[in-house]
Amino acid sequence: MYGYGFGYWRFDWTYMLLVIGMLLSLAASGRVKSTFARFKRVRSASGLTGAMAAQRILRSAGITDVQVVHIQGSLTDHYDPRTKRLALSDEVFGSDSLAAVGVAAHECGHAIQHATGYGPLELRSAIVPAANIGANLSWPLFVAGLIFSIQPLLTVGIVLFSLAVLFQLVTLPVEINASSRALRNLESLGILGDHELSGARKVLSAAALTYVAALASSILQLLRLLILAGGRRRDD
């Protein structure tokens, strides 16, 4: 592929980079699903549901303007800083499982990051628009650059894609920090006991791995763009 203009097809081995990235992401999402499935069957001794645990954590952090709401779907939990809504999914909102309480506490971690002006979260919010533009425009521009042999288009495509990679990179500390806040709060507020914490930790670690996989996958894609652009330059 992208042997355009040469009059023959040649195998593009850089596809392997995409395949590796895809396999990493699949493995990580499979792992988070199986870990969640395992710990959604273990009920917490306190009997607090995800929603109740979230309310307790937010209150103890002095946060009174965040609304805890129920959202459809599985693993769709998130905190929206614009609306200050902490959305918990079907299996989290009303469940008292270790998985539910762990995920709810993680989303509270994001709400606390927002309330306290945690730097990496602010940086991430600031680069969202640029990262979205980068993710959408980088490929069309890059492919156009390859087809029409326009070097500046290749460069712009690579720079735009780098913004999307940067977003994934900044996401990592934000997610890991939210999970460590979650575990600290679950422990200090006595929501989970010592032996229960390890279950919640496993769920959150599996979730963190999906962000590592996403970052690795986008770095591999960036590498592929660089290799394709480099090959193009040599062919010119």
Ligand SMILES: [Zn+2]
């Ligand atoms: Zn998160």
